[in-house]
Amino acid sequence: MTLPAQFAKRIGRMKASEIRELLKLLDQPGMLSFAGGIPDPALFPAEAFAEAFQSALTPEHQAQALQYSISEGYLPLRQWIAAHMAEMGVTCAPENVLITSGSQQALDYLGKLFLNPGDTALVGWPTYLGALAAFNAYEPRYDCLRPGDNQPPEAYAAAAEVAGGRVKFAYMSPDFANPTGVTMTRAERVAALQMAEALGAAVIEDGAYQALRFDGESVPPMLALEQEQKGGDLDACRTIYCGTFSKTLSPGLRVGWVVAATPVIQQLVLMKQAADLHSATINQIATHQVAARLFDDHVASLRAVYMRRRDAMLAALEAHMPEGVTWARPEGGMFIWLTLPEGISSATLLERALAQEQLAFVPGQAFYADGSGANTLRLSFSNSNETVIAEGMARLGRVLNSAL
Known part of the structure; x- marks a missing residue:
């Protein structure tokens, strides 16, 4: 054989x-x-990264830069991300942040975390094909999620039950989505959060393009809206925010992040430990230096x-x-x-x-x-x-x- x-x-x-x-x-x-x-x-x-890598490799810092590190990620970078998320209306601690190898790794981990074979993932028609690729290995059923269609949650739940599973999450890229470029309105985001609440499902918010707004009025991330609804309690939120430096600083360094409730981060850390131990420390250090200097x-x-x-x-x-x-x-x-x-x-x-x-x-x-x-x-x-x-x-x- x-x-x-x-x-x-x-x-x-x-x-x-x-x-x-x-x-x-x-x-x-x-x-x-x-x-x-x-x-x-x-x-x-490139020049800023060259200086950052050179700094990371000085005798003073090279042991940390080239050594194994914690799975959660480089603490100063997580602190910077927590402050960055605060500017967008999300209050979180570094303990709510996990560094991943790009947000693509985060999508793979979240598929692994939530999906049993036959469970339903709600996605756009169309949606980011990298998300489909990440989720496919966990054998989900997909159902069409179109903001503004006002599909009752009970209909999604019933269809998932007939297929032998449950609705586990809704995946959305609310800002300038890949592939359509469409941005969800505030009302559409609130409606999607209400639907997820009724289903008991997670919301995976892909914020890969959020920083690249050219015109129009900025809309808060879904996680910020939900946190506001729930009195600031991040651990009560079902939205999981996936961010990345790939579209802003460098895709080649593969540095992304997840911000979520503590129980979610704890499980994702275990997956990170099993998959690759941690993202490259020197890349995290360089990314932090460049982000702090000129983001x-x-x-x-x-x-x-x-x-x-x-x-x-x-x-x-x-x-x-x-x-x-x-x-x-x-x-x-x-x-x-x-x-x-x-x-x-x-x-x-x-x-x-x-x-x-x-x-x-x-x-x-x-x-x-x-x-x-x-x-x-x-x-x-x-x-x-x-x-x-x-x-x-x-x-x-x-x-x-x-x-x-």
Whole structure:
């Protein structure tokens, strides 16, 4: 019997990321890619990180930087995160913060924490495909969560029971969501919290893009709203906030965090101990030094650049998209979501775009737990300047016109 025959059944639910595969195309000459939702490396605070790593490796600090550490994470960084969360309206102690290897690891841990095979996870239609990838290994059933639909909690609970499980959590990215760029209103967030309360379910709040607001009125995180409802008692809250430095300082260092009630953090720490002991100490030290030194100013400069690129893409779409193509105007983040006329497959369109125009994007079907959304696609504007964006949308327009 070969080894693959011995693999666990859950392996069949694990699929390659379409975005990870598309990123392999970036190095092809002439290729314009709007696929990966990645920061522009030219905007990384590289000099500040070079100084931070050099400082961490001085004789005074190198023993701590290169040694094993506690699973919870580097205390000064957790203290900085607690203060950062306070600025957003969330009162927490460092003990309520766990450092993870990017927020992606947090999603994997939370799937492991809550999901038994057959349990239900409520997700958007569409939703972040990395969340689906993280949860899939724990064999959930997915149900569609659309803020504003006013689906009664009893209907979600009944459908989950018929499927042989319970609703364990609702996963949401309230600000400039990946992939749609849509932001939930305050009323939608409050309604989602009320629904979760009625179901006895957790809320996983993915705050990956929260710092990247360009315009519009800021809305408090769901955790801040719930904590306010519950008299400031974080341990009474069912919302679990997942944050990351990947979209603001550096994705390569893989530093993210979770803020949650004490019992949740305690269990996640046990998972961290079993999985990788702790996130890289030197990366945490460097991240803390850079964040403490320049986070707010650096993020302000990112917002200015990314806003110009968003505006350039919106203008180029208006100039080049044929009739019947629609898109949303995000108030921040990295993405614009397109809906094509019915009957147009974005996967087929991608094949044409690659062959005819050396153009890459992400077909929208990958973001739907039920495999729908064939006529949608995601464009990222974060890693392309205004000239490249204009040329790319012209190429997309040509491909679409040839397909209609």
